[in-house]
Structure formats: structure tokens, C-alpha cells
Amino acid sequence: MKQLSLLHQTATRRTNSLRTTSDAPDIVKSPATLFWILLHALCCLISLLLGFRFSRLVFFLVFTTSGITSPSILKPPITISNRTGLASSRVVVGRHGILIRPWPHPNPLEVMRAHKILDRVQKEQKAQFGVKDPKTLIVVTTTYVRTFQALHLTSLMHSLMNVPYDVVWVVVEAGGVTNETAALIAKANLRPVHLGFQTRMPLTWAHRFRLEDLMRMQALRFVMDQKLDGIVMFADDSNMHSLEFFDEAQKVNWIGALTVGILVHSGDPDSPLKVKEVEKEEGALPVQGPACNSTDSLVGWYTFDAAPYAERSAVIIGDMGTVLPRKIEWAGFVLNSKLLWRDDVDKPEWMNDLDSLADESVDSPLSLLKDHSVVEPLGSCGRKVMLWWLRVEARADSKFPPGWVIDPPLEITVPAKHTPWPEIPPELPATEKVTAVEQHLVEETVKRPPKAKSRKKSSRGKKRREARVSDTQVSSRQVGEK
Numbered sequence: 001m002k003q004l005s006l007l008h009q010t011a012t013r014r015t016n017s018l019r020t021t022s023d024a025p026d027i028v029k030s031p032a033t034l035f036w037i038l039l040h041a042l043c044c045l046i047s048l049l050l051g052f053r054f055s056r057l058v059f060f061l062v063f064t065t066s067g068i069t070s071p072s073i074l075k076p077p078i079t080i081s082n083r084t085g086l087a088s089s090r091v092v093v094g095r096h097g098i099l100i101r102p103w104p105h106p107n108p109l110e111v112m113r114a115h116k117i118l119d120r121v122q123k124e125q126k127a128q129f130g131v132k133d134p135k136t137l138i139v140v141t142t143t144y145v146r147t148f149q150a151l152h153l154t155s156l157m158h159s160l161m162n163v164p165y166d167v168v169w170v171v172v173e174a175g176g177v178t179n180e181t182a183a184l185i186a187k188a189n190l191r192p193v194h195l196g197f198q199t200r201m202p203l204t205w206a207h208r209f210r211l212e213d214l215m216r217m218q219a220l221r222f223v224m225d226q227k228l229d230g231i232v233m234f235a236d237d238s239n240m241h242s243l244e245f246f247d248e249a250q251k252v253n254w255i256g257a258l259t260v261g262i263l264v265h266s267g268d269p270d271s272p273l274k275v276k277e278v279e280k281e282e283g284a285l286p287v288q289g290p291a292c293n294s295t296d297s298l299v300g301w302y303t304f305d306a307a308p309y310a311e312r313s314a315v316i317i318g319d320m321g322t323v324l325p326r327k328i329e330w331a332g333f334v335l336n337s338k339l340l341w342r343d344d345v346d347k348p349e350w351m352n353d354l355d356s357l358a359d360e361s362v363d364s365p366l367s368l369l370k371d372h373s374v375v376e377p378l379g380s381c382g383r384k385v386m387l388w389w390l391r392v393e394a395r396a397d398s399k400f401p402p403g404w405v406i407d408p409p410l411e412i413t414v415p416a417k418h419t420p421w422p423e424i425p426p427e428l429p430a431t432e433k434v435t436a437v438e439q440h441l442v443e444e445t446v447k448r449p450p451k452a453k454s455r456k457k458s459s460r461g462k463k464r465r466e467a468r469v470s471d472t473q474v475s476s477r478q479v480g481e482k
Contacts, residue, residue: 126164131250136166136230138337140219142212143181143237144174144201147394150184150404152237157188160235163246168193168228172215174201180403195222203316203396205323210363212236216330217359224340224354232337234330234365238390245386248378254348255335255365256376259289261388262304264322288325288389289332292381298373302382303327318395325389326363332387333365334378350374 139160143149160167170193173181177196185192197215202208216234223232231249235241248258264286291300306313306324314321338344339351350371357368366372379386394400401407 131247134165134250136168136228137163137246137249138168138170138223138228138230138232139235140170140172140216140232141235141237142172142174142215145178145180146201147398147400148392149181149237153181153184155240156235156237157184157190159241159243161189162243165246165250166230167191168230170195170219170222172197172219174199174211174215183403193222195219205314205317205391208317209326213330213363214359217354217362220340221354223337224342227341228337230337231334232340233334236331236389238392239331240388240390242386244384248386249334251378252334252336252376254339254351254376255333255369255374256378257290257298257382258332258334258379258387259287259302259382259385260329260332261385262286262288262325263388263390264309264324287385288329289379290375290377290382292377296377296381298375298377301328316396317393318398323391323393328364328366329389330365331389333375335365335368339368348374 141153141156143153160169167190169185169188169190171181171185172195174197176198177194182194185194195218197211197218199211199214201211220232231252233246233249245258249256285302286304287302288304289302290298291302293299304325309322309324312321314323338346339348340354341347342353342355350369352368352370354368361367366375369375
């Protein structure tokens, strides 16, 4: 009975196994399973072929927000060939090669084309966002011949040449018109007007400031007589200007004021610097200009406090003392030239007529006005400093070459150790050249007798030859013995 039961159990097991094997082909033959197997194999094959590039492309396509029209990832890198025709080469050092790139300088034609494009872009930006109808700038400058004139005028000239507006440069020279000043002004690519003031410049700062007022009045009368249309500015030759200053001047309607930064020095270089007092001191700001309220309206003027420098202020031009400005400087004002014209219809009533004013009574542009409240504060209502006032001069007795041209040439004060050029003898006539050459040849033959052959060299040569012969003999003997 036990054997029959065991046989029955083994039979049932075989039938169950046969049923599972018979059901397997039905599972394999299902279309969904075959589709997923084929899709998996296809993806594996594509990933093997494309590799990292395919996976990176899928990453960008899935996670980037902006649409990619032409993916540049699959494109090969672009190689830029030099147009000069220089082929790149490689230098092999050890196991790795070093690529020698072609000549790195760009093509000058392309550089010029790029500059023209930038210039065109800047002009379009100025036309859209800059001043729509810029006016001509009439710049008034007072000067005279001195040591620092070339330094100051050259600096101011280059600043005016960089201004992107039409500039009429009215230069008033104390002591009359000179060739030195005319030569400096002629270098500027501007429209210069050179006026002469017959009075010479005095030696004290107080008299110089007063004379400069008279020179500026002469320039204003020239603008009135010629009816120059534009914006009048007062640019002293030693002042420093920002280009934003000229842009801000275009915003004025009649007369405007800007803040001027005052640059003063301590004066005496031998006086010790008291650092502790400087750190504790809370002095006034070294500026001068309009003061505004919360509504950006003019309520007064902020002047420079000259009390701390009163004891060591300079009196004579070129002193070691501190040069102090006046209460109101001309450089901080700009005005419309139509205020100066005679019988102008649009001329406001608060403007004085120049013919009715004496030049000695005018010490600032405010003297030209009947009402000071009409001044327009410019430069963010005086908050931005775009002009700096500075007075630096040499001593009145300092010497300098006229026009800074050295003629005659300089003399030797410190001789050089080795002269870099040969001393050329003076030229001789044709008949004397032959005799001189013959005499030189005779002197050479007398000074340099024929050299005798040295015995040392011959003895050394004999020893070397004997050594070679002995070596050959020894080698031949050794070969014979063998």
C-alpha cells in the first residue's frame, strides 16, 4: 500500500509540472510582453550607439524650459582657421604633444569694422537716450604765459576735445596775444577764439582774481557783440572737469549752478601732520554750490569755509601757502547766451543789461541777475560733484624754455661713460685722402711686424705625432704576437 501511494504522488507531480510547461508558451506569446522586450532591446541598442551624447541630449530635452530648435550638442566643435595662412603644428615633448597655435593677432580690417559698429551703436544710443537737440558750448578760459600754462592748457584742451558737442573755445590772454598761447590753442580740433587783454597779470592772488573777472567780462561782451548762440561756461585752465559736467550743462534753460569741489593743500610741507586732530575734527565739506530743500528747490548757497586756512593762505603767486577760492566761483555757473544779447525778445526781465553794468562791479555771475532765486540747480540739485577747483602754480621767477621748445640743443652736464656712437673724423679733400691712406698703411706695417712662428706649438705638434706613432707600433706588436 505504501508503494502504491508513493507511485501515485510522483505521478501527480509529473502531471503538475507538465501543466506548467504547457502554460508557459501562452505567457511568452503574449503581445504586450514581446513589445516591451523589443522596446527594451531597442533602447539598449540606441544607448550603446549614442552613449553619453544621447543621454545628455535627453537630459536637456527633459529638464530645460526653453525650446531647443537646433541642438548644438551633437554638432562637432568648430575649428577657426587663421586667415594669415599660418598652419598650426605640434611639438612632441615626451608622451604628449603641444599644439602651437597660429599667430594670435586679429585681422586689422575686422578690428576696424568692429570699432565702426561700436561707434554706430553709441551714436544710436545717444540719439535715443541722450540730449535730443544739443546746443553749442561756448567755453570761456582766462590764461597768461607762465611755467604751468602748457600743462594746464593741454589738459583742458584734451578734455574739450572729448566733448561730444560743438565747442567754441574763447581764450582771453592777459598781457596781449602771444605766439606761445596761439601755438597751444592751434593744436585743438575746436573753434578757438583768441582775445588779448592788455593788462599784465599781477603777482598777488587777490589782484589776479580781480583781473580774471575783467577778462571774463570781455569774453561775455564778445559773445554779445557776435551774437553767439549756445551755452556759456567758465572753464579755468587749472580746473578739472568730468565729461558728465558738459552733459549736465545741456539741461539748463537760462542760468544754472553746479557744485564745485575745492581742492586745497596744507601749504607748508615742513609742518607736522597732527593725525589725532584730523581724525577727531568734523569740518565742513570742501565744496561750493547750490543748496536745495526736500522739494529740490534752491534755498541758498553752500560756500567753502576758509577760516582754518586763513593764517597760512598764499598772498603771492607761487607761495607755499594755501590758495583759497572766493565765496562764489565763476566755474560753477552755466548760462544761455541769449541772456547777453541786446534787444532780444525772449530775454527775461530779471537779467541786467551788460551795457548798463560796469565791469568793475561784476565779481560773479550772480551780479548779472536782479533776482538770484531764478538760478536752476543742476547735478541732482547740487549733490553730484563734476568739477574740481585747483590752483597750482610755480614761482613767478621760475625759468622755462619759451613754448617748451629746446633751442639750441642741451649742453652736456654729466658725460656718459661710454659714447654710444663712433667719433667720425673730419672729411679730407680727394688728394689728401690718398696720402692719408698710404700713410696709414705704412704705419700699420711698421707697428705690426710679421709674427714669428712659435716654437712651442711645433714642439707640441711633434710630441703628439710621436705619441700617435708609438701607439700604432704597440698595437701592431700585439696583433703579431696573437
